[in-house]
Amino acid sequence: MDRWVRVEKRAVSKDNPEGQCCSPRSKVERGGGAGELYPMLSVEEASQQLLSHFHVLEPEPVPVLESLDRVLAEDVYADADIPPLDNTAMDGYALRAADTKGAAPESPVELHIVADLAAGYVSEIPVTPGTAIRIMTGAPIPRGADAVVPFEDAEREGDRVLIFKGVEPGANVREAGEDVRRGALVLRRGCRIRPQEVGMLATVGRKDVSVTRRPRVAILATGDEVVEIDAPLGPGKIRNANSYSNAAQVLAAGGEPVLLGIAHDQVEDLTAKIRSGIARKVDMFLTSGGVSVGDFDVVKKVLAAEGEMTFWRVRMKPGKPLAFGRIGGVPMLGLPGNPVSAMVSFELLARAAIFKMLGQTDSERPTIQATLMDGIKRKDDRRHFVRVRVWEKDGAYEAAMTGEQGSGILSSMVEANGLAIIPEDWSSVPPGSRVRVMMLGGTPPRSGQEGDR
Ligand code: AMP
Ligand code: MG
Numbered sequence: 453m454d455r456w457v458r459v460e461k462r463a464v465s466k467d468n469p470e471g472q473c474c475s476p477r478s479k480v481e482r483g484g485g486a487g488e489l490y491p492m493l494s495v496e497e498a499s500q501q502l503l504s505h506f507h508v509l510e511p512e513p514v515p516v517l518e519s520l521d522r523v524l525a526e527d528v529y530a531d532a533d534i535p536p537l538d539n540t541a542m543d544g545y546a547l548r549a550a551d552t553k554g555a556a557p558e559s560p561v562e563l564h565i566v567a568d569l570a571a572g573y574v575s576e577i578p579v580t581p582g583t584a585i586r587i588m589t590g591a592p593i594p595r596g597a598d599a600v601v602p603f604e605d606a607e608r609e610g611d612r613v614l615i616f617k618g619v620e621p622g623a624n625v626r627e628a629g630e631d632v633r634r635g636a637l638v639l640r641r642g643c644r645i646r647p648q649e650v651g652m653l654a655t656v657g658r659k660d661v662s663v664t665r666r667p668r669v670a671i672l673a674t675g676d677e678v679v680e681i682d683a684p685l686g687p688g689k690i691r692n693a694n695s696y697s698n699a700a701q702v703l704a705a706g707g708e709p710v711l712l713g714i715a716h717d718q719v720e721d722l723t724a725k726i727r728s729g730i731a732r733k734v735d736m737f738l739t740s741g742g743v744s745v746g747d748f749d750v751v752k753k754v755l756a757a758e759g760e761m762t763f764w765r766v767r768m769k770p771g772k773p774l775a776f777g778r779i780g781g782v783p784m785l786g787l788p789g790n791p792v793s794a795m796v797s798f799e800l801l802a803r804a805a806i807f808k809m810l811g812q813t814d815s816e817r818p819t820i821q822a823t824l825m826d827g828i829k830r831k832d833d834r835r836h837f838v839r840v841r842v843w844e845k846d847g848a849y850e851a852a853m854t855g856e857q858g859s860g861i862l863s864s865m866v867e868a869n870g871l872a873i874i875p876e877d878w879s880s881v882p883p884g885s886r887v888r889v890m891m892l893g894g895t896p897p898r899s900g901q902e903g904d905r
Pocket of ligand 1: 673674675677678690691692693694695740741742743744746788789790791860
């Protein structure tokens with residue numbers, strides 16, 4: 453039996469502030485299978501509904517080096533001034549700036565060297581008028597000294613030194629606390645830890661640090677035609693690309709994929725595999741395939757029978773057939789089966805859920821404005837995410853489609869470094885249109901290096 457989904461109201465979005473409809477096609481969409489009426493949601497509506505099901509996970513301590521690429525779960529404060537004491541930025545002579553007044557190559561000032569000081573030691577001998585201490589980078593400025601003249605501007609003669617250049621007080625001196633003051637907030641909760649954050653943690657004495665636990669994400673492929681990557685490719689079979697591309701996306705976002713293999717297009721097998729996945733204490737469940745309106749699209753059926761389905765279908769291309777709900781207390785996202793749809797809908801919906809669970813504050817992919825070289829034909833009023841290659845030319849960005857845009861064409865995804873966003877209410881996209889492009893990592897190469905990835 454055919455079922456019809458009536459879309460009551462066109463979504464209002466940033467790209468479509470009036471919620472305009474451009475084509476009568478959007479009024480009524482053919483649906484089916486789930487036995488209920490589900491309005492097709494905008495990307496924003498779907499994302500908002502989905503994200504309301506996720507919360508920040510609990511923190512866990514890790515040794516500082518293992519915190520790389522994790523999300524900081526605590527605010528970190530400095531336990532001491534950094535650097536702890538005034539010290540020299542150069543190898544040279546610590547002295548009183550006043551003693552160097554008028555020093556020049558033709559009229560050097562002569563001082564008596566009273567000590568040698570290496571980094572890591574404090575001089576007990578002070579600098580008094582007419583004296584200097586030979587000092588190495590990082591060593592604390594001796595009492596009485598207020599400046600350092602580098603070796604390049606001095607010449608040693610036995611226990612005396614000739615200074616060829618006058619300096620002001622403070623010259624070549626790094627002040628105590630000039631980097632960080634004791635008690636200052638040095639790292640904020642919610643940041644992704646890069647090598648520089650690791651360095652800061654080390655410098656404030658943090659051997660261990662609190663990071664958010666990695667979200668565990670179950671990944672289950674569906675389809676009688678899908679076989680594992682090391683299985684023979686029999687007639688009518690295809691390899692399981694989605695579990696691996698989605699798992700890689702989970703890893704890149706900071707989650708921990710839990711691969712559950714492939715379920716047959718059969719309620720019993722899918723139900724059993726979903727139940728066993730949930731038993732593995734996951735924070736999110738991803739399936740791919742089986743959410744469309746075909747005879748064997750059983751994911752929606754199982755989602756509705758075992759849990760509840762919140763929404764189905766999003767006004768986007770690729771990726772329209774997409775189901776979301778909960779099973780056994782776990783939010784479950786049924787991604788479409790086509791490999792590009794599965795990846796793009798992960799990008800737009802699942803990735804943000806992982807970032808929310810991690811408590812990461814800046815999670816948006818950067819977007820840029822680019823001039824699109826190609827024209828794009830529109831056949832519907834969904835938001836299109838077009839695989840493009842972006843490059844920089846004369847200080848501006850240009851983009852070109854990477855090839856066929858079918859939702860099964862993974863090669864044009866491989867060539868892409870961004871997704872051009874064509875808003876729902878654009879009826880045509882002529883060549884030369886200015887478009888917003890969501891970058892998929894990395895910055896656009898310069899013109900002439902378009903082949904670089
Ligand atoms: P479905 O939505 O299940 O009808 O799948 C749509 C298309 O995606 C079909 O051509 C499937 O063969 C393909 N597909 C489904 N699952 C996978 C997978 N795990 N890896 C690669 N292709 C898949
Ligand atoms: Mg299928």
